[in-house]
Amino acid sequence: MNTTAAAVNKSTANTNTNKQQTAKEVIAANVQALIEQLEQGHSEALTAYLTAMGRFHTYSFGNILEIARQKPDATRVAGLYAWNQLGRKVKKGERGIRILAPMIGICRKEDEEAEKDIRTQNQAVLVGFRAAYVFDVSQTEGAELPEFSERVSGSAGEFRDRLVDFVIAQGIALEFKESIAPALGMSYGGKIALLPGQSSAEEFSTLVHELAHEMLHKADRRTATTKTVRETEAEAVAFVVGKTIGLETGRASASYIQLYHGNASLLTESLEVIQKTSAVILTAIESHAAEPAEELEPELAQAS
Structure with missing residues (x-):
């Protein structure tokens, strides 16, 4: 075992001897830290979180916050074993990025109850979370890696057609109308209108x-939020998705923390729905899947 792996295992053991944090506690701590940074004028902190949402959209909301807080410039993360399988080693002295990994246990039923249905004799259940460590590609060395997926610069390329396919698959009508000017786009509930002539x-x-x-x-979310909050959330989703596919965009509202007046619970809910919505869209256009998306609910995401 190399020295880095030993250090990680030792750190993990020390963490597990302390009171284990729940995913909800980790999220709350990270959101509070974000609020404090923004109140001190460090608006780049939110931009780092939004960027991380796109880069790591297969991770949970809580782990995205963890990665962005500990290493804002991370672009691709994996554990020691995964990097080794890819022909790369973690550089000596590098510090791992702590995330939460689920601990799965077996729920064993009484013999009499289990005999009624053999399929439910031993059920896997989530019993908690433990500390796990990942490393960014910049912390490793070794074999060159292939690009995750195509990247574009200034043009949406075929991602534009994939996005249109996804919109239509959701049962949303799409049309181009000059009459909506000066607006670039309008949402009518089941229909989207775009202004013709925009750049890609x-x-x-x-x-x-x-x-x-x-x-x-x-429905409920529309009546429970202000127009400014709704516009900011939609713009944040556009920033996350656009930046992830390689578009140059500077329209992220990096100071929108002010909309919540330091209210951590409202900010947490907003960031969660931004992350979940961005992940659904990115998954669809990256895999070219066009199945209808599930209804989004602002429920707490489980750790990856």
Whole structure:
């Protein structure tokens, strides 16, 4: 075992001897830290979180916050074993990024009850979380890695067509209308209108923005939030998705913490729905899947 792995195992053991943090506690601590940074004028902190949402959209909300807080410039993370399998080693002295990993236990039923249905004799259940450590690619050395997926610069490329397919698959009508000017896009609940003549990057960003409204701002959430909050959430989703596929975008509202007046619970809910919505859209356009998306709920995401 190399010295880095030994250090990680020792750190993990020390962490597990202390009071284990729940995913909810970790999220609350990270959101509070974000609030403090923004109140001190460090608006780049939120931009780092939004960027991480796109880079690590297969991770849970809580672990995205952990990665962004500990290493804001991380681009690709994995554990020691995964890097070794890819022909890379963690550099000596590098410090791991702590995330939460689920601990799965077996729920054993009484013999009499188990005999009624053999399929439920031993059920896997979530019993808690433990500290686990991942490393960014910049902390490793070794074999060159292939790119995750194609990247674009200033043009949405085929991601634009994939996004349109996904919109239509959700049962949302899409049309182009000159009459909505000066607005670039409009969401009508089941229908999106775009202003013709936009650049590739701008049209893609606008469509993601309006799609976010369709996915997020209906029914209860629409009446429970202000128009400013809804617009900011949609813009944040457009930033996360656009930046992830390689678009140059500077329209993220990096100071929107002010909308919540330091209210951690409201900020947490907002960041969660931004992350979940961005993840659904990115998964669809990266895999070219066009199945209808599940209804989004602002429930706490489980740790990856």
